[in-house]
Amino acid sequence: MCGVVGVLSKIRPVNQLIxxxxxxxxxxxxxxxxxxxxxxxxxxxxxxxxxxxxVYRTRHMNYLSGNIGIGHVRYPTAGCxxxxxxxxxxxNSPYGIALSHNGNLINSVQLxxxxxxxxxxxxxxxxxxxxxxxVFADELYTHGDLSLxxxxxxxxxxxxxxxxxxxxxTVGLIVGYGIIAFRDPYxxxxxxxxxxxxxxxxxxxxxxxxxxxxxxxxxxxxxxxPGEAVYIDLQxxxxxxxxxxxxxxxxxxxxxxxxxxxxxxxxxxxxxxARKNMGTFLAKKIKREMSLNEIDxxxxxxxxxxxSALEMAKVxxxxxxxxxxxxxxxxxxxxxxxxxxxxxxxKHKLNPVISEFKGKNVMLVDDSIVRGxxxxxxxxLARNAGANKVxxxxxxxxxxxxxxxxxxxxxxEELIAHQLQTPEKIAQGIGAxxxxxxxxxxxxxxxxSSGENPxxxxxxxxxxxxxxxxxDVTKSYLKSIAERSKEA
Numbered sequence: 001m002c003g004v005v006g007v008l009s010k011i012r013p014v015n016q017l018i019x020x021x022x023x024x025x026x027x028x029x030x031x032x033x034x035x036x037x038x039x040x041x042x043x044x045x046x047x048x049x050x051x052x053x054x055v056y057r058t059r060h061m062n063y064l065s066g067n068i069g070i071g072h073v074r075y076p077t078a079g080c081x082x083x084x085x086x087x088x089x090x091x092n093s094p095y096g097i098a099l100s101h102n103g104n105l106i107n108s109v110q111l112x113x114x115x116x117x118x119x120x121x122x123x124x125x126x127x128x129x130x131x132x133x134x135v136f137a138d139e140l141y142t143h144g145d146l147s148l149x150x151x152x153x154x155x156x157x158x159x160x161x162x163x164x165x166x167x168x169x170t171v172g173l174i175v176g177y178g179i180i181a182f183r184d185p186y187x188x189x190x191x192x193x194x195x196x197x198x199x200x201x202x203x204x205x206x207x208x209x210x211x212x213x214x215x216x217x218x219x220x221x222x223x224x225x226p227g228e229a230v231y232i233d234l235q236x237x238x239x240x241x242x243x244x245x246x247x248x249x250x251x252x253x254x255x256x257x258x259x260x261x262x263x264x265x266x267x268x269x270x271x272x273x274a275r276k277n278m279g280t281f282l283a284k285k286i287k288r289e290m291s292l293n294e295i296d297x298x299x300x301x302x303x304x305x306x307x308s309a310l311e312m313a314k315v316x317x318x319x320x321x322x323x324x325x326x327x328x329x330x331x332x333x334x335x336x337x338x339x340x341x342x343x344x345x346x347k348h349k350l351n352p353v354i355s356e357f358k359g360k361n362v363m364l365v366d367d368s369i370v371r372g373x374x375x376x377x378x379x380x381l382a383r384n385a386g387a388n389k390v391x392x393x394x395x396x397x398x399x400x401x402x403x404x405x406x407x408x409x410x411x412x413e414e415l416i417a418h419q420l421q422t423p424e425k426i427a428q429g430i431g432a433x434x435x436x437x438x439x440x441x442x443x444x445x446x447x448x449s450s451g452e453n454p455x456x457x458x459x460x461x462x463x464x465x466x467x468x469x470x471x472d473v474t475k476s477y478l479k480s481i482a483e484r485s486k487e488a
Contacts, residue, residue: 002208006100015061024212027259095144103168105168135159150239162244166184177233181224182230183224187251191207192222192224192266193206194221248457253460275311279312292318295318295362297318297321301365324352326350346374357382364379376431392436395443401465403463411482416430
């Protein structure tokens with residue numbers, strides 16, 4: 001899961017707007033970041049591993065001049081961890097294209113082979129984003145001309161949609177023409193469009209989440225639709241077209257469970273309200289499955305589960321406590337590559353308030369349990385802090401299947417729910433006295449009822465039920481990405 005930003009202004013530099021947008025999307029990727037700006041005909045790129053605040057210094061910001069630009073924060077998937085794979089990625093022909101991509105292509109290996117054999121395009125990394133960029137470049141070469149018209153650009157996107165399979169929310173910069181943004185036919189990954197007035201001129205921006213725009217005084221125009229391409233030319237004119245048949249509007253439900261900020265609106269649905277609703281549904285299940293007298297205190301595992309935990313405590317009329325204190329300078333453990341890194345980070349990230357645990361029956365609330373590494377460490381922290389009993393309430397269902405559309409859970413054997421199968425065995429595996437998972441129908445209803453978007457009738461829930469939205473995820477593909485993750 002990554003974050004993308006694109007900004008176009010006719011009258012001022014956009015480097016600071018992109019920097020601030022990426023900072024607001026830092027939760028979506030903490031591995032690497034990059035910015036590309038266009039100053040007249042010169043494309044300028046700065047990227048590197050690390051946080052946004054670490055990669056860009058004053059000299060870099062001064063270098064990144066120009067009134068149009070794109071940016072990216074990277075969360076590594078499918079074995080992509082090297083600096084060479086930091087985005088935006090660039091090809092010089094045709095026109096000169098820089099591209100930032102959030103998602104994951106299912107058929108990237110096949111496409112890379114075709115690009116080499118038929119189109120004589122060399123793919124230099126293992127990144128599916130480089131494959132996507134070269135497919136787009138090849139389609140532009142086929143459909144474009146000396147004066148790239150919107151219709152030719154949309155024809156190229158149609159070609160991309162026909163050739164690629166998987167998830168993508170993409171922002172690109174075409175030298176001499178403007179910004180292009182497009183989304184996969186199912187709307188799996190989020191992308192929002194905004195605008196504002198500055199000194200009488202309209203400035204446009206696109207980003208992965210609304211928070212990257214609204215905090216900078218952009219008004220949300222709308223979400224980029226599934227299968228839609230949006231082109232903003234250098235004169236600030238907006239062009240858009242649906243470039244493929246829309247089969248269904250099916251955003252990833254994990255955006256609401258974990259990845260998106262609670263103050264974002266994703267596809268017209270409030271992340272904050274969705275998480276409140278998750279807490280309400282989970283509270284009702286807890287009432288059915290255990291005596292409330294067994295619980296002394298409800299406690300979130302910071303930060304994503306806080307909203308759900310607060311609502312649970314309210315519905316159940318049980319004390320709420322912030323008993324786990326988070327070190328704000330440690331990244332999100334879920335998105336850190338490698339089990340060893342995750343395990344080490346938990347001990348540095350969270351510290352218990354002893355008085356909130358000692359002698360109590362504690363209900364810890366988490367947003368999700370994937371590999372179980374973090375949960376096991378946290379239960380151990382609670383035990384060592386003197387908790388009498390430790391229960392876990394999970395705002396989402398058991399993660400049973402690999403997720404292939406841009407989240408780092410590619411190996412089914414790593415998933416604790418797949419390994420141990422039942423809540424009782426999972427509780428035993430992580431050292432808890434009991435674990436209660438959200439039911440999938442309740443999760444879907446919690447998100448669906450969090451806002452007004454009648455177009456969204458369903459969600460991608462493949463990591464919970466194994467039903468892959470694109471319908472082309474084979475056992476051999478799952479095996480291949482599992483092997484790649486082991487190599488990395």
